[in-house]
Amino acid sequence: MVLRLVLLLHDPLPAENPHHRRHVHPEASGHSGRSGQGHRRPGPGEDLHRPFGPLRPQLRTWPGEPVLPVQQADGPVEDGAVGTLHVHPRPDGLGAEADQKHRTTSSHHSESPPVGRPLVKYAYYPGCSLEVNSAAYDISVRAVAEELAIELEELEDWNCCGATEYFSQDELTACAVVARNLALVDPELDQLIAPCAACYLNLKKTDHLMANNPAMGGKVNECLAAGGLKYEPGRVWVRHLLDVIHDDIGEDAVRDKVVRPLTGLRVAPYYGCQVVRPISEGDCTEYPMKMDRVFTWAGAEVVPYPVKSHCCGGHMTQISEPQAFELIRRLLASAVEAKADMILCMCPMCQLNLDAYQSRVNGFFKTNFQVPIVFFTQVLGVAFGLAPEKLGFGKEIVAARPVLEAKLSAPAGVGA
Incomplete structure (x- = not known):
């Protein structure tokens, strides 16, 4: 497809775009959010950030400051308590009718489909x-x-989602690039799984922006028309695999698939800052619990991890290493303090930063972290009895397999 038409459509958008407010956390607990006043949006081709600028004054919690309460004990809890699951209506503003359409194959975890369910x-x-x-x-x-x-039916001829920075650079172009992928979804399918946190957020955000900003949606479809495509906002429900496992597959089916319980393995579920934003579905944005529950079903010991939704720094390693290393250090230190054997990620950038820069963080802070950083699907696959070569083990820098071999009883296949 040719997207040259996108380059011609640089009409300015309001400097203070209200749609962005749904996709970011306040700067600190209790903060009402940035007003946006006095800030100018960068134009096409301009730098996104000033290199080596000061770290923003508040990053939710600093070392030594109070953090979010730890996971709540089992039993009845009041709605709104930390650790409870908040089930919201579909957050894309399309109403109950669209929500019901997309949930035809889903079920609550207490109504799990049978293990032998059809594909x-x-x-x-x-x-x-x-x-x-x-x-x-x-x-x-x-x-x-x-x-x-x-x-899983992979999209044919999909393109890059533009990562997270592109939306700050040129929102229209970013939406057009992302919407092309939504337009490529088979007309017979209405749900799209995107495991990457940035891709998931960009797809979700684009669908929301097109649905709630008709002018934007119209311009995006003008761009798509250059390649013979069109996307109707709301046609595709963007999902993360974790949501599908937790909400659609459910507890009973997950437990039934476990052949090698993760008993004895202490895991720190790390969600990152993107998949838990308010536009996402059905989990607490400050203290999400879906991954915690899934790994409890798989037999693991889920440790309290109060920084589970904090930012890993993203691409800040390319802008200011000291600030980036501090963000990574906090995540590693919290896991070590909780005596976690490994950190489970659901975001490629988070996994990369915590794994690839761990030795650099050790050198910078004179620490000695040796925490394996793996994807949650890898360890869930172990619980399902899959061989390590079928799960991508060995590609991480801080080796995870020795920990699995040491911690899991009768780890058939893990050490093979």
């Missing part, structure tokens, strides 16, 4: 990272999906 087909958007540095994620996603009777 349920979803469109699949792997994204660029899963083809290169995060190949273990793609390998394990496909393996776990097959075990759970989830059929």
Whole structure:
């Protein structure tokens, strides 16, 4: 497809775009959010950030400051308490009718489909990272999906989602690039799984912006028309695999698939800052619990991890290493303090930063972290009895297999 028409459509948008407010957390607990006043949006081709600028004054919690309460004990809890699951209506503003249409194949975890259920087909958007540095994620996603009777139909001729920075640079162009992938979804399918956190957020955000900003949606479709495509906002429900496992597959089916319980393995579920934003579905944005629950079903010991939704720094390693290393250090230190054996990720950037820069963080802070950083699908696959070569183990820098061998009783196949 040719997207040259996109380059001609640079009409300015309001400097203070209200749609962005749904996709970001306040700067600190209790903060009402940035007003946006006095800030000018960068134009096409301008730098996104000033290199080596000061770290913003508040990053939710600093070392020594109070953090979010730890996971709540089992039993009745009041709605709104930390650790509870908040089930919201579909957050794309399309109403209950669209929500019901997309939930025809879903069920609550207490109404799990049988293990021998027929295959349920979803469109699949792997994204660029899963083809290169995060190949273990793609390998394990496909393996776990097959075990759970989830059929993944990869989009044909998909393109990069533009990562997270592009939306700050030129929102229209970013939406057009992302919407092309939505337009490529098979007309017979209405759900799209995107495991990468940035891809998931961009797809979700684009669908929301087009639905709630008709002018934007019209311009995006003008761009798509250059390649013979069109996208109707709301036609595709963008999902993360974790949501599908937790909400659609459910507890009973997951427990039934476990042949090698993760008993004795202490895991720190790390969600990152993108998949838990308010536009996402059905989890607490400050203290999400879906991954915690899934790994409890798989027999693991889920440790309290109060920084589970904090930012890993993203691409800040390319802008200011001291600030980036501090963000990574906090995540590693919290896991070590909780005596976690490994950190489970659902975002390629988070996994890359915590794994690839761990030795650099050790050198910078004179620490000695040796925490394996793996994707949640890899360890879930172990619980399902899959061999390590089918899950991408060995691609991480801090080796995870020795920990699995030491911690899991009768780890058949893990050490093979």
